[in-house]
Amino acid sequence: MKGHNNTNRPGPLRNSNSLELNTKEAVALFYGRKKTEELNAIVGLNVFSSKIKDINNAAHNNDPYADFFLLKIDTALKETEKRLIDWQNDFTELSDKSLIKINQGGSTKPVTLETSFSSVYANIALSLLKRADNLMLTIYALKHIGMINRAKCNKHITEVNRMMRKAFLSADGYKYLNINRRDVEQKTARYHQAHIAMKFKEELPHEILNKSLRAEHAPNIVIDPNDIFKKPKKTIGKKDD
Template identity: 30%
Template sequence: MSSSTETLQLNLGSLRSTMSLTLHTHHASRIWHGRAASDGKPAIVGLNGYVAVMNRMKRGAEQDDPYSDWWMLRIEEKLNTTKDQLHTLREQVDQALAGLPSALSVGENLNVQPVKLPLFISSQLGFMALYLLADYDELARKLILAHHTALIDRSTLERWLNEGAHALRSLFSLAQQYRYSGCSRDDFVSMNAAGRAAIEKFGTLPQDVLDGTRRSRFAPPVIRRSVSSSSPPRRSATAEPAPVSPDSEPEPPSEETSDDAGDSSAGEGGDE
């Protein structure tokens, strides 16, 4: 009986759930998709591009890359700042809507044909940005209603919509600067060629980030691969691997194991 139970447990796969996001405004939809470069205009990354970066960043942190940990901390801080900015805008809109007379009953402003987007997100920092986009969609609906009912003028409508959109795009733009270093903390302990090249290319890190004592609250456990004939050993503190080329931008290895059975999917971004 015990052998049968162990076999059953070993055959269990990862948990998955189907998720989707419903958007009611073109303003939020444009932020989701971003904009491709054309006619001399630079590309604007959307939420789906941001999510892809967050998934790579999470894998980099799993590989013990201290730069990925540092970027997770920076993104988490930027997420909190963006949340505060949207909260301030929402308070202003609510104050404007409070000007409706009590005798007037106004229902929620919803699109008769909203867009429903499937979600493939495997990082918590990706979900946090998703919540902010949902907040912005609600904010845009309220702003459009306030303008329609003559509580705010056109210039105020456009200014507040642009402020909210700029806050989100600033977050996505910051995420686009992330690069996986291709190194682990062992490379910095021994200060080998790979570690020296990474410092020259990406700069120095705070000591508490470098030694792993300060990580994002959503940082994944570091994957410790066992040495076997089928997989290469993890770099030792005395090893001298090939240096990281200043012109190369390595990608974090693909996930081989799942540390979080609650991830919605292993995909790298939402479909457009």
């Protein structure tokens, strides 16, 4: 029997997701928006996912600064999920006080998006965007039946948008400078450049440098050939008395 060759092996796995958005705010949060004289800029999920991909690749290549940012992103997304769930519960409880059975409703022409994000965190953010879309639908429904007024509705919608933009901004500040833990250990010029470029005022936490603290969905770190073939350090033991 002939041995297997590369042609008999399956290629890399590829996944795709789709979601339906009903509010114009959620669509804007996905695509983003450039700043104009009338409107503020919106950081979109598509830009966030691109940054996440770069950070994820750098973390795979042993960049401790990328690991630092992945932890920051992980925390931001988990906090956002909790807030969205809590808000949804609060507004659902408010709707239950109405004598009218509220149908959350939806757009007459929802936008269906197809995505193929490679990063787990980009897909988590996509799920949060759908939660935000559902939450805003609930808020609009409450305004429609008079449970909240227009001013409160606009205030709550703004709060949801602000929270989502803040989550997407968690990836800001990282700069790829082809650095790894060896650079940090040896305090190379590249290390100093990275530290200044990313505006760090203190050293990275020891737990990040020794890899004991990493984000829940951080990628595997590629093995450094220098570590494989590095000769073990000689230890000088004490002589017996």
